[in-house]
Amino acid sequence: MRYTLRQLEVFLAIAHQQNVSKAAKVLNLSQSAASSALKELEQQFDVLLFDRIGKRLQLNEQGRLIRPKAESLLAQASDLEQTLLKHADAGHLKIGATLSIGNYLAVSIMAEMMRQQPNANISLEVANTASISQKVLNFDLDIGLIEGELQHSDLDVIPWRDDELAVFCSPEHPLANKKSISDDDLVQAQWILREAGSGTRQAFERAMHGILPKLTIAHELQHTEAIKRAVEANLGIGCLSQITLEDAFKRGSLIRLPVPHRDFQRQFYFILHQQKFRSAGIEQWMALCLASE
CATH class of the missing domain: 3.40.190.10 (Periplasmic binding protein-like II)
Structure with a gap:
């Protein structure tokens, strides 16, 4: 295999942060190590994945094309690792919820999930529907819980309650x-x-x-x-x-x-990127949401 999971982690971190030094900090790497990983990935396939705009790196067309596949592959690798370790932990789960859901429903669901999975690392971001949907599209969130009707060709919008x-x-x-x-x-x-x-x-x-x-x-x-x-x-x-x-x-x-x-x-909905791998943690979260009705 001509690429490594670490190279993909660096690529995705830079895509999120739009800056090599910030991505390196998130991954606990040196800036030179992160730069080298990206350079090696691009050189191995003779491709550029970002447009360089000053100190900011913005995904180009090729980078946007492979990003969902890289996100899915890393999510599956993490899920496999948990299975091999024989842990049922949810891992790191990034939840987004609109204000009504986040403040009045999601917190109690999160508490129940952490009771069942004490080692789970769950973050909850509360914002309006437009903001949550955009972050799901950008893979900044694993799943969104929204109260607004939404249609987007890249999103699965699933009725909840x-x-x-x-x-x-x-x-x-x-x-x-x-x-x-x-x-x-x-x-x-x-x-x-x-x-x-x-x-x-x-x-x-x-x-x-x-x-x-x-x-x-x-x-x-x-x-x-x-x-x-x-x-x-x-x-x-x-x-x-x-x-x-x-x-x-x-x-x-x-x-x-x-x-x-x-x-x-009206209805509340789950939203997920269509190319987002549904890890055990995501599936467990959705099951708890459905059970909370």
Whole structure:
């Protein structure tokens, strides 16, 4: 075989970091060792894998072509190593989750996985749907858990569980005691919403089809808790996932508004790169997610 797994590790680290010295630091190598590994890989096959732009190395067309295959090969090699060692450890698993999922579901699932696999190395990144999907595409994350609808030719988008948005207000808001909320009420209200690019915002806009241009959006905030605090302060009404509001509804600090004529149903999804090898750790994570419904 004309290449080594170490050469592929260096290639992928440089692809992630876009810098040899940063990649070397991640791999605990000297900069010269990392540079030599990349140079040897390119020379062995008489190919250049990066465009050199100052100190930054950016994947060229050939590099982008082999990157998914290299990612898959290294993942399979790691999985084989665990099998040979007779360990069922998940290894290093990089999870991405959107805010509602990350803050209210993923942490407990991660805790259960670490209980079952004490030696597992699991990282969790929480961001909006657009950010998580891009990092899955770039192989910066092994798997994403998202709440927004998504289509991409390089991604497997797999339904996970149902969810529902809820419209809510403070107990002091004029709508708090209404038995049914009309479209006129929705149009007259001041809204505090998630930012564009979030799955929650996407689902909200779909639910408000027909009246969306008439709505008054007073504030756009990136964090679920910030929206809840702003609504509690009676700055407007909001719309978030039911799972993020259950405790507040029980305490009475927020009131759910009945909007039966609007469809707030949606789904959560797993997303994986189509060329990502599904290691034992990924499979175990997905199984735990499904069992948590």
